[in-house]
Amino acid sequence: MSRAAPLLVPPGVLPARVIDALAADGQPVVRTGELAPAPLPANERLRAVDAVAEALDGQGLSPVLLLSPGCMPLAQDLAFWASRDASHPARMVMRAPDGAAELERPGAVRGPLEREPWSEPAALREPEPVTIETERLLLTVGTPGQIEGYYHAIVGTSMFDNLLWDGPSSVSDLLSWRWRSLRNFAKGAACDANFGIIEKASGRQIGGCSWRPKPTDPALGDIGYALAPAFHRRGYGCEAIGALVDWALSERRAVRVEATVFVGNAASRGLLEKLGFGFEGVARARVSKRGRRIDEWCFSLLPGERRRG
Ligand SMILES: CC(C)(COP(=O)(O)OP(=O)(O)OC[C@H]1O[C@@H](n2cnc3c(N)ncnc32)[C@H](O)[C@@H]1OP(=O)(O)O)[C@@H](O)C(=O)NCCC(=O)NCCS
Known part of the structure; x- marks a missing residue:
């Protein structure tokens, strides 16, 4: 039996009796002040929806968005922010402008919410990712198809021996990451x-890389990177991480x-030194991998130190 999705209910949008009826019917109800029935100023509200979605993460539930017609222009954005991944798309329910119990569906039947709730999967409008282009590569968020190909290129390989990450357990792990x-x-x-x-x-995804700013000071950060083994030693690492x-x-x-860098990872060290990173020393027993404490080499690069060619 499929589990019901939580309903995000902004105060004042639905009469208490309708909420109670939904709750009594086994519909998880999340009461939140984050979704206003009026037209929404984009960023703050979307982030608030994101926070609610994060709070629901891990429950295997997909949010239901309750929308007034005034919110419709933002429906696709809301659906994106409320959905945790592509396999749990948000559904949306629309209500009438003047009566909380009335539903309005353009060109379709109107009816009281209790009798005929209208809902359907919300079409998602994904935000544009940043894209960095080099001679042979694009750094961007891959499509689901590219990510599935990448999964098969890396699963079970040695790529993870020198990473904290032990690898994805399924394609959907990577798709959640994409989201x-x-x-x-x-x-x-x-x-x-x-x-x-x-x-x-x-057009294949051959690797991944990240810039991770520190929460306390986003001008400082560290990088992470890995390429599928079949693509090593072609200069792709240097090209991609240099651009990053x-x-x-x-x-x-x-x-x-x-x-x-895990002490002993000569490939990664060589790449960093080629790009101009300076060696700062060894941090002892800094991380744990597969039950073993590992020392790490520490590198840094300041503006003006980037080496080319
Ligand atoms: C590290 C990694 C990204 C390098 O990518 P790559 O595309 O093979 O690297 P490049 O071909 O651009 O090589 C750049 C430089 O790195 C060094 N290097 C790369 N592979 C090396 C190896 N196997 N042994 C020694 N040095 C190596 C060399 O200095 C090379 O310069 P050169 O070609 O002029 O000799 C790749 O080995 C990888 O993904 N490894 C697994 C994951 C990983 O270790 N990530 C880093 C975690 S800190």
Whole structure:
């Protein structure tokens, strides 16, 4: 039996008796002041919806958006922010402008909410991710198809031996990651920027990389990166991470870019040194991987230190 989705109810939109009836019917009801029935000023409200969606995360439920006609222009944005991933799209319910119990559906039957609730999956309008272009690569958020291909290129490979991440357990892990990445780009510069690395010639996703600003000071941050093993040693690492660092320095106004590397990961160290990163020392027992404490090499790069060619 499929579980009912929580209904996000802004105060004053639905009469208490309707909410009670829904709750009595097994419909989880989340009472929230975050979704106003009036036209919504975009960012703050969307972020509030995001916060509600985050709070519901992990419950395997998809939110229901209750919309007044005034909210309709924002329905697609709201649906994006309320949905946690593509497999849990938000549904929307629209109410009439003047009577909380009346539903309005353009060109369709009207009826009291108790008798004939109208709802349907909300069409999603995904925000545009940032895209960085190099000679052979695009750094962007891959399409679901590209991400599925990437899953098959990396699962079960040695790519994770030198990463904290042990890899995705399914394609949907990566699709959730894609969703979070799109949200983060929409939220702005204080959030992690996660890019898929796309080979232009084939259209395949061959890797991923991130700029992760520190919450306390977004001008400082660290980078992470990995390429599917089949694409190593073709200069793609240098090309992609060089472009990521340039972007962080110029677009995110980074004043210090850090990178930490498991001691012994010569490929990663070589890449960083080729880009101009300076070695700062060893942080002992800094991380744990597969039950073992590991030392890390620490690197950093300041504006003006970037090496090319
Ligand atoms: C690290 C990684 C991204 C390098 O990508 P890549 O595309 O193979 O690197 P490039 O071809 O651009 O090489 C750049 C430089 O890195 C160094 N390098 C790359 N692979 C190397 C290897 N196997 N051994 C030693 N140095 C190596 C070299 O200095 C190279 O410069 P060169 O070609 O002039 O000799 C890739 O090995 C990888 O994804 N590894 C698995 C995940 C990982 O370790 N991520 C980093 C975690 S900190």
